[in-house]
Amino acid sequence: MFDTADELLRKIRLGEDTTLELKAVGFRGDKVSEPQRADLADEIAAIANTAAGILVLGVSDDRDVVGLPLDRLDAVERFVFEICTDSIRPPVAFRTQRLELPGADDKPHAVLKVEIPRSLFVHQSPGGYFHRQGSSKRVMPPELLARLFQQRSQARLIRFDEQVVPETSYEDLDPELYRPFFGTSSDELTTLRKLRLLRDDDGGEERVSVAGVLLCTQEPHHWLPGAFIQAVYYNGSRPNSNVQLDAQDIQGPLQLQVRRALIFVERNMKVAARKDPAREDLPQYSLQAVFEAIVNAVAHRDYSIHGSKIRLFMFSDRLELYSPGSLPNTLTVDSLPLRQSTRNELVTSLLARSPVDDPRGRLGRRYLMEKRGEGVPIILDESRRLSGKEPVYRVLDDAEVMLTIWAADPGSTEGAGSATG
16 A cells, blocks of 8 residues: 555645544654554554554654654654554554655655554554544444444454455465466466455455465565464573574465474484494484474464464473464364364365475375374374373463473483484
8 A cells, every 4th residue: 555655645645534644753862752652552543443544654744744763763663563562452463664755845754654454353442442534533432333343253254364464465476386286277366266365355456365375475474473483492491591592483484484493393403323233313303293293383373363473492301382372163182182173274275285395205294284183193192102201282371272292312322412404
């Protein structure tokens, strides 16, 4: 929306309306003093509760481009981030862009453009529930609020991974990523629509679906901020930055996230060796079990929880994997080895078409998902075989699934060393 400086300047010249809010910014020392945090939160929530819109910081209400000091841009962007994540419930998704626009003096001035997509949720800000009417925000009357809750809850009945991602388009898709899903079809646009990677939004504009962003774009986290894996390796049994030996934010399409996360584990786990009579490697973890655990995490996590990421922590005695969201549907921890259920049907169906990059044949899979319900039994059996301990699944506060895989003890065998993979 108004992607170039010229387009944005033309819109500013027309003045504020339902889709445009302008704000000059004042500072006290290094901190933003104007607009007030609560007031700006109300404005942002009103836009999200109405339709997609833009907030431009550095332009006054009377359309004068006053700009932002270059050395304050980070502070202003942080101010917006804190408001959208801490002052509004549920948090509001947004995108920022730094631009230069000519002011009345014909000199370029820095501004911050904040894009706020139409939300699937109803947002409450410090002043209550607001919507936008023309260029002003208004408190929603009870009947409108009730109707909006009903409309947006119905919209969420469409599976989240099939919903459209605002401000995306066909051009954001990477052909190298989506063509493996095509089979013999050569009509790209028709096939993308049939696969539900492209869908129309409420305004009739064609957008990329959540599944399309996750599997067919190079930077899913650009639109879905939590769509990555945070991996950390500690040389100890507790999280402690003083003994942190390796850390990586594993980004990219889901197929690549799985591969990179597996490489991270293999790089950091210890491997013992024994001769009996030939050399035999004894790793801390079964790569097949770790692979299944990572695939399950990216396939079944709840992507609708804004900003929540998968976390992979390695310690000296265990591996912990945290996946946002509770168990899907009626699954319980006890029924995990026995039953199948999924939260993201479209994502899992596409992962089932994604070949595994496994030239040495160590993972026992041709595709990332086989959809036979074997993943959890493999995790349990393979891990128990190595360490002698049962992996543990837990649900934390009905908001996160935690898996603990215990490490085998390579130190108990002669010739222990580090993995070279």
